[in-house]
Amino acid sequence: MKILVINAGSSSLKFQLYRMHDESVLAKGKVERIGMETAILTYEPENGPELREVSEILDHTTAIRKVLASIVDPDTGVLKSVNEIDAVGHRVVHGGESFKGTVIVNEEVKREIKQLFDLAPLHNPAHLLGITAVEANIPEVSQTVTFDTAFHQTMPPLSYLYPIPMVLYKRHKIRRYGFHGTSHDYVSKHAAAFLGKPLEQLKMITCHIGNGASCTAVLGGKSLDTSMGMTPLEGLMMGTRSGDIDPAIVPFAMSKEELTLNEVNSMLNKHSGLMAISGTSSDMREIQQAMQDGDSKAELAFQMYEYRLRKYIGAYAAAMNGLDVLVFTAGVGENSAILRKAVCDNLTFMGIELDDELNAQRSGSERLISSPASRVAVLVIPTNEELVIAREAHALLNQPN
Numbered sequence: 001m002k003i004l005v006i007n008a009g010s011s012s013l014k015f016q017l018y019r020m021h022d023e024s025v026l027a028k029g030k031v032e033r034i035g036m037e038t039a040i041l042t043y044e045p046e047n048g049p050e051l052r053e054v055s056e057i058l059d060h061t062t063a064i065r066k067v068l069a070s071i072v073d074p075d076t077g078v079l080k081s082v083n084e085i086d087a088v089g090h091r092v093v094h095g096g097e098s099f100k101g102t103v104i105v106n107e108e109v110k111r112e113i114k115q116l117f118d119l120a121p122l123h124n125p126a127h128l129l130g131i132t133a134v135e136a137n138i139p140e141v142s143q144t145v146t147f148d149t150a151f152h153q154t155m156p157p158l159s160y161l162y163p164i165p166m167v168l169y170k171r172h173k174i175r176r177y178g179f180h181g182t183s184h185d186y187v188s189k190h191a192a193a194f195l196g197k198p199l200e201q202l203k204m205i206t207c208h209i210g211n212g213a214s215c216t217a218v219l220g221g222k223s224l225d226t227s228m229g230m231t232p233l234e235g236l237m238m239g240t241r242s243g244d245i246d247p248a249i250v251p252f253a254m255s256k257e258e259l260t261l262n263e264v265n266s267m268l269n270k271h272s273g274l275m276a277i278s279g280t281s282s283d284m285r286e287i288q289q290a291m292q293d294g295d296s297k298a299e300l301a302f303q304m305y306e307y308r309l310r311k312y313i314g315a316y317a318a319a320m321n322g323l324d325v326l327v328f329t330a331g332v333g334e335n336s337a338i339l340r341k342a343v344c345d346n347l348t349f350m351g352i353e354l355d356d357e358l359n360a361q362r363s364g365s366e367r368l369i370s371s372p373a374s375r376v377a378v379l380v381i382p383t384n385e386e387l388v389i390a391r392e393a394h395a396l397l398n399q400p401n
């Protein structure tokens with residue numbers, strides 16, 4: 001069985017094509033800058049070099065058409081026809097309270113994803129575009145959706161309710177949902193397996209720090225609490241998202257700056273975080289480079305980013321009354337040794353002791369970065385949301401009816 005996994009974002013789309021019998025990747029890549037004349041398609045077939053093409057890609061349907069054309073290209077493709085794709089698995093960020101696991105796409109599922117647009121404005125509209133673009137390009141293929149929110153459905157009411165009038169939860173389902181669940185689930189399981197310890201007995205904090213970033217208290221393998229909330233805006237400071245702020249800032253800024261609801265939403269989601277403080281970039285690599293060049297605004301952005309993450313780690317250790325394992329994952333978590341060092345060097349009171357050499361090693365694989373004396377095992381576990389989505393689609397579509 002061959003499964004194409006799609007993670008559609010507002011202006012980008014990542015894909016991986018799996019051969020499920022051995023879970024090998026036949027091809028992978030991404031389309032960036034969708035909507036622009038200079039969109040970039042990167043395509044990497046199993047046995048060939050990475051190819052890069054800059055062209056006009058104005059919408060998701062075109063992006064998917066281009067991806068499929070690469071996959072079946074006579075010279076560099078890995079399939080003869082798109083009909084060899086047995087299923088397409090999508091990442092969907094917000095599943096609300098309706099979805100506790102992966103489901104097969106039908107009209108009702110699409111309606112539900114659409115109803116949740118307001119709650120994940122950067123993500124859910126793009127996912128639906130991805131689903132309809134596949135329908136347009138491979139009409140007969142089975143599609144599944146795997147939700148970021150599913151793993152967090154184990155949170156107890158004391159973590160998922162906000163201390164505001166209950167009518168808002170009852171009428172509008174205003175509550176914490178949490179995101180990046182596929183990743184938190186995957187890395188927590190891998191961390192326990194790596195350490196050779198039963199997941200059920202571990203108090204773990206998983207830090208998924210990419211463009212979007214969230215931190216989860218995983219108690220005995222289950223999500224107890226997580227930093228993102230009703231939407232992926234709450235919690236940690238991110239590339240362009242503010243994370244936690246005083247909610248009173250919203251009406252105050254709206255009135256002082258004469259902002260509309262859309263404008264204030266856009267300010268907090270797209271023009272805050274690292275971008276706002278550094279004034280130059282939302283990309284951690286560029287922030288680090290600017291810091292090396294002596295840019296004080298980039299330095300402040302980095303310090304705030306680290307400080308806010310560290311406060312969450314402290315809070316979740318308190319929430320679990322202890323901590324056995326701290327996991328770093330995603331683009332920043334896996335690659336930024338200086339961020340991991342800054343966080344861990346300020347958590348020595350918790351018995352965390354980093355091994356600076358292990359931390360600085362560049363490696364794409366799972367590894368321990370704390371010293372033998374550390375009371376908390378600190379790990380880097382590369383996440384693989386796409387593989388989980390492929391496995392879920394495979395399992396669901398192969399279930400006996």
Ligand SMILES: Nc1ncnc2c1ncn2[C@@H]1O[C@H](COP(=O)(O)OP(=O)(O)O)[C@@H](O)[C@H]1O
Binds near residue numbers: 288335
């Ligand atoms: N070598 C690196 N050092 C520091 N940050 C990195 C490195 N590689 C990638 N990143 C950062 O990872 C982030 C993207 O993470 P990723 O998990 O790919 O996000 P998303 O899935 O949300 O697109 C960017 O801020 C990028 O700068």
Ligand SMILES: CC(=O)OP(=O)(O)O
Binds near residue numbers: 123148179213
């Ligand atoms: C939920 C979320 O923030 O996702 P991403 O990190 O892909 O933006």
Ligand SMILES: [Mg+2]
Binds near residue numbers: 211
């Ligand atoms: Mg991501």
